[in-house]
Each structure stands twice: as C-alpha cells, then as structure tokens.
Amino acid sequence: MTNLTERNLSKNRLLTILLTLIVFYALWGFIYRTTIYVSKSFQYVHLILTLILSFFYVGRHGLTNLTKTGMGWTPYLVYSLAYLTYTLFFLSSNFILFIEYCVCMIMLIIAARTPLLYQVPVKFILWSGLFAILGIAVQVFLPDFYYSRISGIFISEDSILKWSERDYGLSGFTSQITITARIIIYGEIVILFLKDILLPKKLQKRITYYLLLASFIIGVLLTGKRLHFMVAASLPFIVPILLERMSEKKIFILLTILLLLIIAGELFISNIDNLMKISMFRRFALTYTMLQDGEDITSGRIEFYKKAWEAFLDYPIIGIGLGEYSTYAMVDHYVHNTYLQVLCEQGIVGFFFFVIAIFLSIRRTIDLIRKEGDKISLSYLKVSLGIQIFYILYCVTGNELSGAGLIMYFLSIAILVSVERLNVRRSY
Numbered sequence: 172m173t174n175l176t177e178r179n180l181s182k183n184r185l186l187t188i189l190l191t192l193i194v195f196y197a198l199w200g201f202i203y204r205t206t207i208y209v210s211k212s213f214q215y216v217h218l219i220l221t222l223i224l225s226f227f228y229v230g231r232h233g234l235t236n237l238t239k240t241g242m243g244w245t246p247y248l249v250y251s252l253a254y255l256t257y258t259l260f261f262l263s264s265n266f267i268l269f270i271e272y273c274v275c276m277i278m279l280i281i282a283a284r285t286p287l288l289y290q291v292p293v294k295f296i297l298w299s300g301l302f303a304i305l306g307i308a309v310q311v312f313l314p315d316f317y318y319s320r321i322s323g324i325f326i327s328e329d330s331i332l333k334w335s336e337r338d339y340g341l342s343g344f345t346s347q348i349t350i351t352a353r354i355i356i357y358g359e360i361v362i363l364f365l366k367d368i369l370l371p372k373k374l375q376k377r378i379t380y381y382l383l384l385a386s387f388i389i390g391v392l393l394t395g396k397r398l399h400f401m402v403a404a405s406l407p408f409i410v411p412i413l414l415e416r417m418s419e420k421k422i423f424i425l426l427t428i429l430l431l432l433i434i435a436g437e438l439f440i441s442n443i444d445n446l447m448k449i450s451m452f453r454r455f456a457l458t459y460t461m462l463q464d465g466e467d468i469t470s471g472r473i474e475f476y477k478k479a480w481e482a483f484l485d486y487p488i489i490g491i492g493l494g495e496y497s498t499y500a501m502v503d504h505y506v507h508n509t510y511l512q513v514l515c516e517q518g519i520v521g522f523f524f525f526v527i528a529i530f531l532s533i534r535r536t537i538d539l540i541r542k543e544g545d546k547i548s549l550s551y552l553k554v555s556l557g558i559q560i561f562y563i564l565y566c567v568t569g570n571e572l573s574g575a576g577l578i579m580y581f582l583s584i585a586i587l588v589s590v591e592r593l594n595v596r597r598s599y
Contacts, residue, residue: 185228186281186290190582192221193274194292197578198299198354205346206324218270225277235284238591240584243531247524248276250517254493265494268573275581282588288551291586293361297369300358303351304390306343310335311393340395352391352399353575356561359387359403363410364553398568402561410556472507472568479506482515490518494573509566509576516572533559536587539594548590558583 196217203214237245255269281287310317322328325346334340340348362369366380374380384407391403478500482491491499493516496506506512514522536556543549562571562580571577 183285183290185224185231186285186287187292189221189224189228189281190287190290191292191295192217192224193278193578193582194295196221197575197582198296198357200575201346201350205326207326208324214267218267218274222270222273222277225274225281229277229280229284232281232284234280237279237283238588240532240535240591241279241283241588243535244279244528244581244584247521247528248272248279250521250524251493252276254517258492268494271573271577275577278581278585279588282585283592286589286593287585288547288589288593291551291582293365293554294369296361297358300355300362300387300390303343303345303354303358304386306345307341307351307390307393308343310341310343334395341393348394348396349399349569350575352394352396352403355387355390355394356399356403356406357558357579359384359391359406360554360557360561362387363407363557364550368547368550398565402564406557406560409560410553475500475502475504475506476508476511478502479508479511479515483511483518486515486518488518489520490514490516493517493521505570505572507568507570509569509571512570512572529559529563532584532587533563535591539587539590543590543594545593548593551586552590555583555586 200214200217203209203211203217252269252272255265255272259266259269306321309321318332321344322331325331327346331342331346334342334348342348342351345351345354362384366374370380370383374383388400388403391400394400479496482496482499485491490513496512496516497503499515506515510522510526513525517525533556536552536559540549540552540556543552558579562576562583565571565576569576571580
C-alpha cells in the first residue's frame, strides 16, 4: 500500500511544477532585480503565479492536521503573517515579503497533506550549483570574454569588477558573491546526501565523487565568503558527527580531523605573507591580519548591530515590525545578523517563537534520522539537516528573514514534515 501511494505521489506534476517555481525563485530570482533584460514586474508575476498555484493545490487536495514540526513553526509564521497582513491593508506594505511568508506556510501545509519528497527538484538544485561553478571558471580562465559579454548583464557590474580587482571574491554567473556561494552550497548538500539518486554509477566511484565534491568546496572558496566556505568545508564532517554515536573509531577519526585542521592552521599562519599574494586566499589572510591588529573584520556591521539593539530597547515586546529595520535606521541594508534582526523587528515574542522552532526542528530531524529505516526518506532528511545547519550558521552574519535563505530553509522543513507524515502513514 505504501509503495503504491509513493508511486502515485511521484506522478504529481502540479506539485512538481509548484516546487520548481519556488526553488527557481529562491536560487535565481535575483535575475528579476539585478539584470538589464528583466524588470522587477516579472518578480511579482512569478510570486503571484506561485501563490495562485499553491492555493489551487491546497483547495484541490484539502487540509489535514499539521505534524509536530508544522505545529512548532505555526506560532512564528502566524505572528509574522498577521503583521504583514495588517501592513498590507493599512500601511506601506512589503508585498513581496508577504507572499514569501505565505509560500513558506503553504509549503508546510502541503507537506502535511501530501509528502513531497519525490517532487523536490533536487536535480535542478544540483545543476544550479554546477552552473554557478562554471560561471566562476569562466571568470577565472576567460576574463576578457566574461567582462565583455557577461558581467554587463548585471546592474551590479561595477561591484563585480571591484570584487575581482581587490581579490575579494568571484561571482560568476550571478550578480553577487553571496548568491553564488549560496547556490553552490545547496548543490553540495544535495550531492552529499543524494548521490545515489542524482549521479550515474560512473560518477559514484569514490575518486570521481570526491573530486566533484571538492569542486563545490573550491567554488565556495573562490567567492571569498568566509562563513560560507567554513560551512561548505565542514558539512561533510558535521552531519556524520551529529548523527553517529561516538564509537572509538569515530572518536579517532574526529581527532585525526582536528589534528589536520590544527596543522593546516599552523601552515596558514606561518605562510600568511605568501597567501596575501594569492587571490584565492587573500581575503582569508587579510581577515587574520586584521584580527591580529585589532581591526573590525565585519565590514562596518557593528554599527548595524548597535542600531538594531537600540531598536529592540525602544520596542522590546513586539519589535518595530517585520522588514522595518531599514526604515527605522534610515539605511538601505539589513542588520546582517538574523537573530538580532528578529529581536529588533519582532521583539521578544517573535524571537522566542523563532528560536524555539529552529531548535525543535533540528532536534526532530536528528531524532528521525537515527530511527528512519527507509533509505530514500533517510537521504532527504540528511538534505534537510544540511540546509538547516547552513541556515542556522549563516543567520549569524546574513539576512535570512526573506528571499532565498528563508524559502530554502522552509523547503527543508517541508521535507521534514513530509517524512513525519509518511511515518504516520506507514504505521497504519
């Protein structure tokens, strides 16, 4: 009965189209805002179409009770949507943010009703990562072609050139190094845990697989994003450590890895002057020297943090309003710390809902992985865990309350909800 149900789910084209639209928006939606050929109106069309299809799907298949994880996120999503709905009717609303939160909520509702593992466009995520790596390769090996034919597509062309000239990082086929690093990391996550599904047998051999995995990690390194690189390099080790009970063999492997990291760190410090001359390592070497000199390595973000803290002190209970930091601080950027942003924009109430839901979700994911017997579900749970780990860590320096980070995170939560629902069905 279960196999028949899962085969039927795999044929659900409407859900496949819907999730592909959502993932495309998360990974490549920047083209609506940052390229010279597409206007922002296309972004509205894409989001409205996604929302219409979401409501149509829910209306067609009906509602059901949310799982434990879905219930855990309900307070935060309802709290956020209540404010966004209020601003939609009575204040100057952020319509795009409103739809993004609606899509996140609907993904959880759909996952509770129809397990969506087979509809998640993991191949698209993988190929997006490979395409982003290709963009970096073109920028490195064909610079004349890149700067004459490709960089001009983006309205941020001057920034792309500046990042490259200062050896800050390479953006490849996207408008920003952060976007490129994010796309590559998501590609790395799916290839880490779904290689048996995504790769042909020839590429599943250990040597070719490790070379492919290394290309993702090096790709992130070349973007110059420090935290992204640390996440990309550590993900192959973090997930097994979290999931496995620490046997003597595992402890030995962990200690070996720590020893190699210490050696690598020592080599890095002792060769810091030479590394400053290599573009691939220059930003990391510069970060170390700035730390040694007591300089600010946050690119001036400490001032953002101060303003966010002041906003929280002014409105400690319910905050200044979701998405309102830029207006409050009279700046054109975000806090660059999601936890602090939640605290200042949504107050103690929103912060409590947000942090508790994150904690319960990752704990639930780890518990299910340790108990899960189905191979496919286990692989997708690991993908969910990888995305959650990236989200939790990047929240320290990024804005993950909107756009790609928010949507991909809730896709990972929808995967978790799907496995919870499948386990309920299998128990009958």
